[in-house]
Amino acid sequence: EAGVAQSPRYKIIEKRQSVAFWCNPISGHATLYWYQQILGQGPKLLIQFQNNGVVDDSQLPKDRFSAERLKGVDSTLKIQPAKLEDSAVYLCASSRGGGNTEAFFGQGTRLTVV
Amino acid sequence: AQKVTQAQTEISVVEKEDVTLDCVYETRDTTYYLFWYKQPPSGELVFLIRRNSFDEQNEISGRYSWNFQKSTSSFNFTITASQVVDSAVYFCALWNSGGYQKVTFGTGTKLQVIP
Numbered sequence: 651e652a653g654v655a656q657s658p659r660y661k662i663i664e665k666r667q668s669v670a671f672w673c674n675p676i677s678g679h680a681t682l683y684w685y686q687q688i689l690g691q692g693p694k695l696l697i698q699f700q701n702n703g704v705v706d707d708s709q710l711p712k713d714r715f716s717a718e719r720l721k722g723v724d725s726t727l728k729i730q731p732a733k734l735e736d737s738a739v740y741l742c743a744s745s746r747g748g749g750n751t752e753a754f755f756g757q758g759t760r761l762t763v764v
Numbered sequence: 765a766q767k768v769t770q771a772q773t774e775i776s777v778v779e780k781e782d783v784t785l786d787c788v789y790e791t792r793d794t795t796y797y798l799f800w801y802k803q804p805p806s807g808e809l810v811f812l813i814r815r816n817s818f819d820e821q822n823e824i825s826g827r828y829s830w831n832f833q834k835s836t837s838s839f840n841f842t843i844t845a846s847q848v849v850d851s852a853v854y855f856c857a858l859w860n861s862g863g864y865q866k867v868t869f870g871t872g873t874k875l876q877v878i879p
Contacts, residue, residue, distance in 0.1 A: 692768075692857075692870050709866075739807065741809070749866055752799075752814055753811065755810075756808060758807045758808065
């Protein structure tokens with residue numbers, strides 16, 4: 651079974667630029683998550699999708715972050731414009747059920763904003 | 765509000781020693797799930813265990829064991845006879861049934877096993 655795929659692995663951008671991350675979850679997984687992990691901290695949930703609907707986006711900075719999950723499969727997370735404090739690893743995860751089930755994580759995208 | 769505290773930031777042990785990683789959680793819900801994940805240097809989080817709030821049975825899986833105590837709101841993780849491959853950051857996480865039903869992670873414990 652293929653794991654959660656994310657791209658790119660690394661991205662360096664200047665502040666105020668835009669960036670997009672892509673995630674392909676495990677086939678058949680209804681729930682998809684985007685987490686932000688700042689160095690030295692635990693992952694923080696940004697947004698959770700159930701199929702292509704948003705379940706929770708309470709911690710998503712909606713003035714600059716947006717995410718979509720087209721057709722309930724792949725997802726993209728966009729930041730526009732980026733700030734220095736957005737430097738982090740962005741992790742995508744998926745699970746068969748809701749947040750109380752085992753999640754499988756991708757390797758993440760390390761974003762550096764300079 | 766829910767919270768997960770992993771007070772140990774970093775732990776170093778010599779190979780073959782036993783080590784316990786502490787996790788203390790806070791939640792007002794009676795139904796919740798606790799998780800442990802391992803994050804090796806490659807970056808992806810690897811699921812280790814899930815335990816629901818109604819099941820206080822301790823669990824053993826090979827060299828890993830977990831001690832869940834609701835009375836102290838703790839879900840500690842012990843590695844017996846540690847190996848170099850156990851070196852990683854370990855996260856404890858909590859999902860609760862109320863509110864936003866999201867998973868809250870602790871800040872992680874970095875374990876270094878010295879050969």
